[in-house]
Structures are given as structure tokens and as C-alpha cells.
Amino acid sequence: MRRYLHDRFGVRGLAKESALPIPLPPDAGGFSKIATSVMSATVSVVINLVLIIIYMIMLLCIRGQIRIFILKLVRPNYRNETRDVISRSARVVQRYLQGLFFVIACLWIMYTIGFSLVGIHNALFFAILCGLLEVVPFVGNITGSTLTSIMALSQGGGMGMVLGVLGTYALIQFIQFYIITPMVMREQVNIHPIFTILILVAGELVWGIPGMILAIPALGIAKIVCDHVEALHPFGYLIGHHRKRKERGWTGKIAGRKTV
Numbered sequence: 360m361r362r363y364l365h366d367r368f369g370v371r372g373l374a375k376e377s378a379l380p381i382p383l384p385p386d387a388g389g390f391s392k393i394a395t396s397v398m399s400a401t402v403s404v405v406i407n408l409v410l411i412i413i414y415m416i417m418l419l420c421i422r423g424q425i426r427i428f429i430l431k432l433v434r435p436n437y438r439n440e441t442r443d444v445i446s447r448s449a450r451v452v453q454r455y456l457q458g459l460f461f462v463i464a465c466l467w468i469m470y471t472i473g474f475s476l477v478g479i480h481n482a483l484f485f486a487i488l489c490g491l492l493e494v495v496p497f498v499g500n501i502t503g504s505t506l507t508s509i510m511a512l513s514q515g516g517g518m519g520m521v522l523g524v525l526g527t528y529a530l531i532q533f534i535q536f537y538i539i540t541p542m543v544m545r546e547q548v549n550i551h552p553i554f555t556i557l558i559l560v561a562g563e564l565v566w567g568i569p570g571m572i573l574a575i576p577a578l579g580i581a582k583i584v585c586d587h588v589e590a591l592h593p594f595g596y597l598i599g600h601h602r603k604r605k606e607r608g609w610t611g612k613i614a615g616r617k618t619v
Contacts, residue, residue: 396509407568408491414569444587448580451548455576458543459494465539466490466531473527479507480514489528493535495571504528548579549599 418425426445433441470486479485485507492499504525511520550558555575562574578598585595 403568407572408494411569411572440587444583447583451579451583452576455548455579461543462535462539463490463493466493466535469531469534470527473531474507474524477511477523477527478516478520479511479524485510495568500528500532548575550575550578550582551597551599554578554598 429445430438430441467486467490470489471483474482474485489503489507492503495502507524507528508521511524514520555578558574558578559571562570562572562577564570566573582595582598585591585598
């Protein structure tokens with residue numbers, strides 16, 4: 360038809376073809392989508408961490424007022440025990456945060472070395488990002504490994520680099536869970552693993568990522584309260600049984616001295 364029109368009337372069909380949109384390759388916007396997803400996830404995590412820091416600073420500014428408020432709620436004959444519960448709760452949170460920061464610092468070093476050996480560009484940045492994501496249990500592990508694997512693909516590393524990233528991540532996670540974390544946080548929070556999972560799910564439903572970050576220290580404080588309230592002793596025992604080997608040995612020595 361176009362040849363007939365060209366031969367009969369001199370109409371050129373090629374002019375119309377040039378006006379048609381040129382089809383783009385299917386993977387033309389792939390890197391932009393990957394970069395957008397990585398940046399959005401990173402910004403979301405950073406915003407949540409900043410909000411948590413702000414909330415913690417605000418609570419620390421009124422910690423004295425909160426302490427007096429709690430003491431006024433209890434009867435005068437229970438105030439000494441309440442002071443003991445408050446001091447122990449503060450120590451639990453402080454030790455938990457100290458142990459967590461130490462674990463994150465160790466992860467920064469190991470991730471930097473591992474990602475550099477694999478060949479990831481900007482290995483230090485991704486090491487810091489994966490270390491900070493460890494603040495969110497379980498979800499942070501999956502998110503960190505996924506983002507690093509996507510960046511490995513975007514850099515043209517192929518499946519070999521992705522497998523290297525996953526292998527590095529698995530090795531570091533093994534070292535963290537079975538060597539570093541038990542040594543650092545062995546005496547910080549004594550909670551059964553099943554209740555750790557349940558409180559993380561509950562924290563995520565209530566407050567999202569900040570709820571997951573604050574869930575474990577909150578449950579540790581709740582366990583201390585349960586251990587000091589006679590009616591709640593079974594719940595404290597169920598959340599996490601504390602083995603008092605040193606205390607039993609010390610009381611046994613004292614009892615032996617008294618009997619002598």
C-alpha cells in the first residue's frame with residue numbers, strides 16, 4: 360500500500376515511521392530502579408535510627424521525673440525494692456546498648472574486610488550499612504544481604520560476586536551469633552529465644568522498626584519486674600530462667616562459715 364502511494368502520488372511512508380516512538384531495551388531502566396530501591400531503603404533506616412536517638416535523648420532528659428513518678432505510685436514500704444528494680448533495669452539497658460555497639464563495631468571491621476575481598480565497590484559504606492542494620496534483628500540481616508547483593512549485580516559482578524557476598528555474610532553471621540554475641544552479651548539479657556521472636560513480632564506490629572529495636576530491652580526490664588513481684592514470679596521464670604550458680608556457691612560458703 361505504501362509502495363503504491365509512493366509510486367502513484369509520491370507520498371513517502373518513511374516520514375511517518377520516523378515519528379513513531381523508538382522502543383527502549385527492556386533493561387534500560389533496571390539500574391535506576393535498583394538505585395532508587397537501595398536509596399529508599401537506606402533513607403528509611405537512617406530516619407528510623409535518627410528518630411530513635413531523638414526519643415532516647417528526650418527520655419533521658421526526664422529520667423529523674425520518671426523515677427519519682429514510679430516511686431510515688433508504690434506504697435512507702437515497697438519503695439526500697441522499687442528503687443532496686445529501677446537501678447537494675449537501667450543497668451540492663453545500659454549493658455545491652457554497650458554490648459550491641461561493640462558487636463556492631465566488630466561487624467564493621469569484618470564486613471569491610473569481607474566485601475573488599477569479594478570486590479564490592481565502596482565496601483566501607485556497605486559494611487557500615489550492614490552493621491547498622493544489625494540493630495533490627497532478623498529483618499536487618501535479610502535487608503543487608505539483599506541490598507549488598509543487588510549492588511553487586513548493579514556493578515556487573517554477576518552471580519559469582521553475589522555468591523561471594525552471601526558466603527561472606529553467612530560466615531560473619533556465624534561468627535557473630537556463635538562467638539561474638541555469646542561472649543559480649545551473655546549476661547546482659549537473659550530471655551528465651553522463642554520469647555525473643557515473639558516480642559520482636561509484637562514490637563514490629565506496634566511500632567515498626569523502632570519497636571523491634573526497643574523490644575528486647577523492654578522485655579528484659581519486664582523480666583526484672585516479674586522477678587521482683589511475687590505474683591509475677593512464674594512469668595519471669597517462663598520468659599527466661601536465670602541460673603544462679605555463683606550466688607548459690609557464695610551463699611553456701613556463707614552458710615558453712617555460720618555453721619562453723
